[in-house]
Amino acid sequence: MNVFPEGDGVFETIKTVDGVPQFLARHLERAIKSSRTLGLPIFSPEEIVELIRAEIERTGIFPFGRLRVTFPTDGRVFAIHEPSTPWSVPAKLMIFHDPIDEDSTLAGHKALPYKENLDLLAQARSAGFDDGIRLNSAGLICESAVANVVMKVDGKWITPTLSSGCLPGITRAIAIEWFGINERDLPGSALSAVQSMFLLSSLKNLQPVEFLDGRKLDMSDELLQVARAQTVQDLVD
Secondary structure, eight states: OOOOOSSSEEEEEEEEETTEETTHHHHHHHHHHHHHHHTOOOOOHHHHHHHHHHHHHHHOOOSEEEEEEEEETTSOOEEEEEEOOOOOSOEEEEEOSOOBOTTSTTTTSOEEOOHHHHHHHHHHHHTTOSEEEEEBTTSBEEEESSSEEEEEETTEEEEOOGGGTOOOOHHHHHHHHHHOOEEOOOBGGGGGGOOEEEEEETTTEEEEEEEETTEEOOOOOHHHHHHHHSOGGGGOO
């Protein structure tokens, strides 16, 4: 279904595995932090967990699911749980020409309305790509329409800093912890020097990028090997 509500607010998209929300505590912490920063009503984590539990009981357990929890400005909280299909092939990315305003009030928040992001995603797919890379207003590499990015440049894995305006992604934070990835801002011109790339998001986990603006990248699996080496307990708070 993947329908976003109208209006303003924040939301979290959480992967479920056999009915278990992954990294739930981290997602709720981010949602509460964003709600507090943006002046939205604050709900206790216990209330949200109970809402999530009821929604998963209502829908049933899926091998892989997408749980979206929405915190609108009117103080209500909604949870929708649906089946999800993991990525099966590497991604093909274009380069968008719509910069992110890193100084916007909503920059760095998983905020509604989400129409701009979805429109960019539709634009990429209509052009034969899966997604695209966005720069910020200073011309620095930021993120994709719906995911964080990690890039291998000169043999080092790099992800843009939060000051670039990118989302403080849950998978991004975990990747930094697990892999020791460097946070560094790179100009858009550095995209031509990217050797390998991954998209990072709660639903994707790590999705390798095969083509960037038509250029074939190295299909490195070293990050995937480290991720597979983690125990299942690492995935659930």
